Structures are given as C-alpha cells and as structure tokens.
Amino acid sequence: MNKSNQHVAIIGAGIAGATLANKLLSAGYEVSIYEKSRGTGGRMASCRLEDNSADLGAPFLCPASDIFRQWLTQQPNVNEWTPSTYRFNGKHCKNQTHFIATPKQSSLTRELIQGANLYTSIRVGYLWPERNQAPYEEEQSRVLLRDEHGKALGHYDAAIVTVPAKQAAPLLEAVPRFVRQVEAATPTISWVLVIQISSVVPITAELIQGSHPLLLRCIKDSAKPKRVREENSDTWLIEATPKWSALNSDSDPKHVAEQLRSAFFAVLNRDFNTQPIITAERVHRWLYSRHTTAHLDQRLNVGYLWDANTKIGACGDWLELGDIEGAWFSANKLAEQVILQRELI
Numbered sequence: 001m002n003k004s005n006q007h008v009a010i011i012g013a014g015i016a017g018a019t020l021a022n023k024l025l026s027a028g029y030e031v032s033i034y035e036k037s038r039g040t041g042g043r044m045a046s047c048r049l050e051d052n053s054a055d056l057g058a059p060f061l062c063p064a065s066d067i068f069r070q071w072l073t074q075q076p077n078v079n080e081w082t083p084s085t086y087r088f089n090g091k092h093c094k095n096q097t098h099f100i101a102t103p104k105q106s107s108l109t110r111e112l113i114q115g116a117n118l119y120t121s122i123r124v125g126y127l128w129p130e131r132n133q134a135p136y137e138e139e140q141s142r143v144l145l146r147d148e149h150g151k152a153l154g155h156y157d158a159a160i161v162t163v164p165a166k167q168a169a170p171l172l173e174a175v176p177r178f179v180r181q182v183e184a185a186t187p188t189i190s191w192v193l194v195i196q197i198s199s200v201v202p203i204t205a206e207l208i209q210g211s212h213p214l215l216l217r218c219i220k221d222s223a224k225p226k227r228v229r230e231e232n233s234d235t236w237l238i239e240a241t242p243k244w245s246a247l248n249s250d251s252d253p254k255h256v257a258e259q260l261r262s263a264f265f266a267v268l269n270r271d272f273n274t275q276p277i278i279t280a281e282r283v284h285r286w287l288y289s290r291h292t293t294a295h296l297d298q299r300l301n302v303g304y305l306w307d308a309n310t311k312i313g314a315c316g317d318w319l320e321l322g323d324i325e326g327a328w329f330s331a332n333k334l335a336e337q338v339i340l341q342r343e344l345i
C-alpha cells in the first residue's frame, strides 16, 4: 500500500525520534521533525570546545541485546571502541568493547533522519487533535502543532512525542490515559564537565571508572576512533555520579566545574602522577540524563504510547529500559504499530 500521502510530525531528534523517522521514511511516510536545540542527538549530543568537538551526553553505546548490537554493526558511521580502562584507584581493569558514532555521537541521528524535513531551534508547545470535515469530504482527524509562542506549525496525520517524560507531559494532555505512564518515569540528574587540555597527558587510561564519591567516570573523548582533534591536545568528559549530581542540582555551574575538575586532577595526580593544563572547558547539567522505569505498570506498558483515535503517540527511553537501547526499542515498536495500523485501514 502506498502511504506516501501520510505526513507524520515527530517532536525531538534524539535516538528515539531519529530511529522512528528512519523506519517511517523507509515505509513511505513523509516525516517532519521539530527539535528545540540547534542540532540533533538529544542526550547523545556533541558540543564544540574551541577547535575540537566533544560528546556532551552519552559517551558510547553498550548493547545488551544481540538485535541492537547487530543493528549497530550495520550502521555506516558506527565504530567499535575498546578503551584502555582503569579504576579510580589506579588499577587496570578488563577492557570492554563499546560502540561509538563517528566523527561524533550526534552523527548517528543525523544519518538516520536523511530524507526527513528537520526544523531546528523550534520548541513545540502545543499538540491537539482536530477533526476537519470539508463539505462532501470524509471526516479526517489531524493533529495541530504550535510552537511555544502559539505560532501554528501545521496539521499532521499523526504526531509523535519523543522527548523526556517531564517535557512530554504537557504535549500529551490530549490523551489523559497517557498521564499515568508519564508520571511513572523518574529522571536522573547528571552534571558533566568537558575539558580540553593543552598537552597530551602521558597516561594510557582512556576510561576511568569505579567507586568514587563524586565521579561516575572520566572518558578520554579524543581517544575515540575518527575524532577530529587539534594536535597536542586531549579532550575528556568527566561525569558526576547521579547521587552527587542530585545533591548539587541547584549549585552554581562554576562551583560544579571546580569540584569536578579538582576531583579529576586528584585522580590523575595521585594515581597517574600527572597534572594537565586546561585550555577550554564546558559544564552542563542534564536534568533528565536517564530514566528509571521500574515503576511502570508492566501489564500496561508495551514500550510506547499510541492512541489510534487522535493519532498521537510517544516513544523514548522513559517507556523502555531508560537508556539508549530502550529508546531504540521503543521507537522500533511504535513505528511497527503505526505502520500496521495504516495497513489495516
């Protein structure tokens, strides 16, 4: 069946939105994506740091299932990375292979949405079903989108929200039964600091993790394959633990940067006997870095939300597993549901 006359709006260009777009495009739908940021990636975003670019969100992908692993190996811009791994006490531990998108994490979403209309720097503020009935024409249900200032963005055959649970709540008000699922998702806060250091630090560690009162892990971003970087400089991502991040959620970013920097330097100095010089840094607070989905009612939860009457749906990490793999599964399941329903009409 030709579905090319169906136009779906997707709100959010993270891994869930991009995966969904990719599936719907392959099935012949027209897809328009609205993204509030300047680029794609969401919590897999990358940022600029002077002349380098660095991953600001999820630093890598660690597939738990064979199906996700297999899908990752089929993506043209995804590579394996086996960082030399140490504990915070300086001891070497077993290296594990991860997957990363190249040349930066956000490249994966960019690639997946090829063929969709992408509207960036637009925050969708309103989404509501409307029934149009032109004289002598069949009644149609279409979804109206408006931006945060009330400006109409258009009518679509379906609209799918792929943003974090808290941000999804106001956009899903048209379907009251969705509220329970939205409220069941608990977000985690993460403070991160990205630093660029002038000289290459003479240590072999590329990932430092383990038990630490403040640090969750430190990742040498510039060691990832196919990263474009200035010579004689390294880039590190320092991620605070969820507990410390929650306790410091309202702290001054300058103070947070200072704390993370000195904790990282203490590790380098004590365990690796080195003291680098910072040339650029950026601190960022992720209010919804991951989601705990344990409270979801498993009898009701199918991994996505879809209302066949209004043609409004939602997918994302908060509806399945709370991480990248969950977001990917959620988007795949919803895409199948949307495509199946169209075929049944």
Ligand SMILES: Cc1cc2nc3c(=O)[nH]c(=O)nc-3n(C[C@H](O)[C@H](O)[C@H](O)COP(=O)(O)OP(=O)(O)OC[C@H]3O[C@@H](n4cnc5c(N)ncnc54)[C@H](O)[C@@H]3O)c2cc1C
Pocket: 011, 012, 013, 014, 015, 016, 017, 034, 035, 036, 037, 040, 041, 042, 043, 044, 056, 057, 058, 059, 060, 061, 062, 122, 123, 124, 125, 162, 163, 164, 167, 190, 192, 239, 286, 288, 289, 290, 291, 315, 316, 317, 318, 322, 323, 324, 325, 327
């Ligand atoms: C620091 C950090 C480390 C992490 N580490 C890991 C890890 O090691 N492994 C792992 O599996 N996961 C990790 N995660 C979690 C993982 O990144 C997320 O679970 C996953 O990326 C979520 O994808 P998503 O598409 O569901 O949502 P998102 O990536 O959040 O995408 C939603 C998009 O919607 C946009 N948006 C929001 N509101 C609106 C609106 N009103 N209008 C338009 N656009 C809007 C946002 O800007 C965003 O781009 C990490 C996250 C962070 C922040």
